[in-house]
Amino acid sequence: MSIIGKMQDWPLTVNKVIEHAKINYPRQRVITRTVEGPIVEKTYSEIYDRSKQVSNALKGDGIKKEDRVATLAWNGCRHMETWFGAMGIGAVLHTINPRLHPDQIAWIANDAEDKVLFVDLTFLPLIEAVKDKFETVERFVIYCDPENMPATELKNAIAYELYIDGQSQECVWGDFDETTPCGLCYTSGTTGNPKGVLYSHRSNVLHTLMTGMTDALGISIHDRVLPIVPMFHANAWGLTFACPAIGAEMVMPGPAMDGASIYEMLTKYKVTISAAVPTVWLMLLQHLEQNDLQLPDLTRVVIGGSAVPERILRTFQDKYGVEVGHAWGMTETSPLGTIGSLTPEQKALDYDSQITAKLKQGRPPFGVEMKIVDDEGKDLPRDGETSGHLLVRGMAVVDTYYKGAGGDGGSVLDEDGWFDTGDVANLDDQGFMQITDRSKDVIKSGGEWISSIDIENFAVGHDKVANAAAIGIYHPKWDERPLLIVQLHEGQTATKEEILKQLEGKIAKWWTPDDVAFVDAIPLGATGKINKLALREQFKDYKLPTY
Ligand code: AMP
16 A cells, blocks of 8 residues: 655645745835836735735736736836736736847737736837737736826726725635746747746745755845846746745845946845846946945845856955855746855865856756756766756756747657756866856847847848858957848948848847948858857957947
8 A cells, every 4th residue: 555745735836925924024125116216115014915906906807827917027016016916816927028129029928828918117118119919918007106107008008006906905815736837938039939938836936945045045034135137037036036935125126227226226225135147247346446336235146147257256255245156047947057155165275266166157956957968968977077068957947838839849858857958068076067158049148138040030131141140249248249240142242231220120229230240151060050150260359349
């Protein structure tokens, strides 16, 4: 006779996170710089109550379990209330990246079949421009109070405060299985259209426990945390759940991401921990240096999304006494995959050796497994030198993309359950991982992807262009910016301006290549695909005019 464990079946649903905060940290606050201007404070208790009002407003609009509810918004407490309000009733909260081209935003909302779209005032013009392209959205909720509600023709548009006003704070939450989906976030489309990652309640709760470990994000109830990383980019690295779970206070930057505004929030609210991509830190460090400022309260920054440059690491630690945690992750890994907390062995090394260790992407917390393999899928040694394709497996790692994208309708894992990250890395005998290359060809600018394929496809639409390739070129501020390499049809001549004009209005403005280089022939690989490796080699010393 088989027996089963005799412990309680306590479903891992994310509503329990904010319920825990309501009961145990009712007076801890979330402080938000709003789009309208004022800085607003809400306690976890108030956020819980207002989230319930969101749930009832959504239910009033007919939203049920598994329906998709989208947001196009900065980090802020209203955004947070919408997350918990939608997820609590089993709806799927879909964060859309506002930095995408408006056509892509509409495409993603249609693919997700979003029914309600919550939007910050900032992004109103963006979606009004493509309002007729939204096929499934029945209601637009604008994050503002009725006094600040602008005139708009968006379908059933209503001010957020009016939408939730008078709604009951009683609502049953979590009345479903822990495998119910609760979040949806699209990856950038490196091959074709973007793919949706559909997080479950269970995976998000487990990810919350994982990020809450001391050697992971290292947050405590004594911390005040500023998530600069957007909630629409891989769940603000889990902070929207981890902070209320732990009781840490949050400081939300809203739309103001420049060095001066971030510095103001950091110092005014005595922030102890913050998280962002390297580009943001570069802006902050410049601001500090130019104005001879210090960071008396900040103890730790988590940096990820792109590799941390040594200068940022050393400046934070040596000049400002702020410890750097270098993290790696992906939308597909919820996102935390590794973090560079040092081992006792490494801590005993001299300072420069510790820096070398910290420049690696770090080691996986419990719940993430990693290995590297060669082109044939054979395991490679963990010697800290051999590079291979990085594969991951774990309790918060994607199995199948939304609607089966990219996997012929099914799982995208190999037969042993491993997910190929598309990164090339080495691993050492203490689990430290170091990214050495990227097998994907997207360009990463300011922590956000630019799809080279999109740029190329539109460029070759020009009738003088025979072939085109976009590659990332090092840029001191944005990490990478696109260079468009063009091969013209025989006998043709063209100018840079002429080619860039072809892209105008088709791609987001910030995707526009910083330069165009003309070549006689674009190198092709064995299967007829553009050989990007050869191009990167050819242009490795190229200096962009915007450098
Ligand atoms: P995303 O899904 O947009 O967060 O992008 C995930 C990708 O960003 C990874 O597959 C890596 O290529 C890259 N990435 C994330 N963190 C790091 C890091 N610390 N160092 C280098 N690349 C990183």
